[in-house]
Amino acid sequence: MKPRVLVLYTGGTIGMQPSDRGYVPIRGFGRLMKAHLQTRASHQLPEYELIELDALIDSANLVPSDWGRIGGRIVEQWDAYDGFVILHGTDTMAYTASALSFMLRGIDKPVIVTGSQIPLTETRNDALDNLVTALMLAGRAEISEVCIYFDGRLLRGNRSTKLKSAGFDAFDSPNHPWLGQVGIHIDLKRHLLLKPGRREFLLPAFAADAVSVAQIYPGISARVIESHLEPDNVRGLILQTYGVGNVPDNNPSLLRVLGRAVEQGKVILNISQCIQGKIDQGVYATGASLNPIGVIPGADLTLEAAFTKLHTLLGEGLNASRVRQAMSVSICGECTC
Incomplete structure (x- = not known):
């Protein structure tokens, strides 16, 4: 048949x-x-x-x-x-x-x-x-x-x-x-x-503006990142960082903005701008600066997988803690975690 x-x-x-x-x-x-x-x-x-x-x-x-x-x-x-x-x-x-x-x-x-x-x-x-x-x-x-x-x-x-x-x-x-x-x-x-x-x-209640994406670039200001996080309906931010997950750690204002957002219950995920490779926030001091403020390393997720996975978990109504846990593991083969 x-x-x-x-x-x-x-x-x-x-x-x-x-x-x-x-x-x-x-x-x-x-x-x-x-x-x-x-x-x-x-x-x-x-x-x-x-x-x-x-x-x-x-x-x-x-x-x-x-x-x-x-x-x-x-x-x-x-x-x-x-x-x-x-x-x-x-x-x-x-x-x-x-x-x-x-x-x-x-x-x-x-x-x-x-x-x-x-x-x-x-x-x-x-x-x-x-x-x-x-x-x-x-x-x-x-x-x-x-x-x-x-x-x-x-x-x-x-x-x-x-x-x-x-x-x-x-x-x-x-x-x-x-x-x-x-x-x-x-x-x-x-x-x-x-x-x-x-x-x-799962058929989550997707909210169009629940997740924002910001790419790190030379000279980026804290205000740029803050503008991505300011709206109340933004619950997650994907950072596209350099290499294995590096950000300018000589910009304390930027790190404070990220840390404050995490404290407010927003989920911040770190993925690489590189097409190949994975995040390792401990290789360089610039990347390690994200660990104590609660930014989640996104392994080797593509932007598309990171964006839709975060949207789906938030759309399920999970709280920030459970979303962070789920973003750190592979649900259906999307990353090497």
């Missing part, structure tokens, strides 16, 4: 068409998809059904509540299908894949997020191959996690980031090996795949 796959079309380049304002999402992607798949050996594909979000998203317009909309549709249909494909824009694809991994914990089915750099409506595109392969991967029972598939690479969703704006190989997972590679054959790295766990679906 063929596996049954649900395709959720959320918008994105894969389903866009040209307009006088540039590419825009279009409705009726299911008809377009069916017409293109009929030109392939479609009998080799899983059975699939497609549903569209009521309001399609250009992924540059995505907000945290959209993760709840997407995750909610998957949860509603979970028992009816063997796997899921989410068609999504590339700009914020890694954010959505990461968020879904924290919302769909312990799953025993594949959730494959994909899209394209060129729309399916164009004669030359990367959309069809990404779509076909994602469908096939969504029918593979040995995959039990949220992944991104793009241009021959199967990546853990919460380890992924977009590195290229124009190349077909737009996505990579710099701090984790690929879960699979697709060429002539589909080569899954089974020893790297997550095992099914205790299923826990």
Whole structure:
């Protein structure tokens, strides 16, 4: 019996068409998809059904509540299908894949997020191959996690980031090996795949401004950091610091602002500006200055995983202490902790 796959079309380049304002999402992607798949050996594909979000998203317009909309549709249909494909824009694809991994914990089915750099409506595109392969991967029972598939690479969703704006190989997972590679054959790295766990679906109450992000740069003032923390509804701050987690420790005002925010119950997470490597707040004195004031080292989290994990934990209603504990461990393979 063929596996049954649900395709959720959320918008994105894969389903866009040209307009006088540039590419825009279009409705009726299911008809377009069916017409293109009929030109392939479609009998080799899983059975699939497609549903569209009521309001399609250009992924540059995505907000945290959209993760709840997407995750909610998957949860509603979970028992009816063997796997899921989410068609999504590339700009914020890694954010959505990461968020879904924290919302769909312990799953025993594949959730494959994909899209394209060129729309399916164009004669030359990367959309069809990404779509076909994602469908096939969504029918593979040995995959039990949220992944991104793009241009021959199967990546853990919460380890992924977009590195290229124009190349077909737009996505990579710099701090984790690929879960699979697709060429002539589909080569899954089974020893790297997550095992099914205790299923826990979470649909948090995401607040758009609960988490802020600040990048450290030469000459940054305490006032800049304070501006990120001042609003009462900001409950978490992600610091993108130098190297292994370094900040200017000759700026006591900046450290005082951070320490005061922690005392007020705000969660501050330290991740690196570097694409590869992990945080170690004890290697240099500049990084060690963050330890006594309660800044959490973020290991090798991507920005996307750090942002969505913090959003999810805060959206669950956890207090600051429990959020700090959860940020320090791996929930679903998102970091090397």
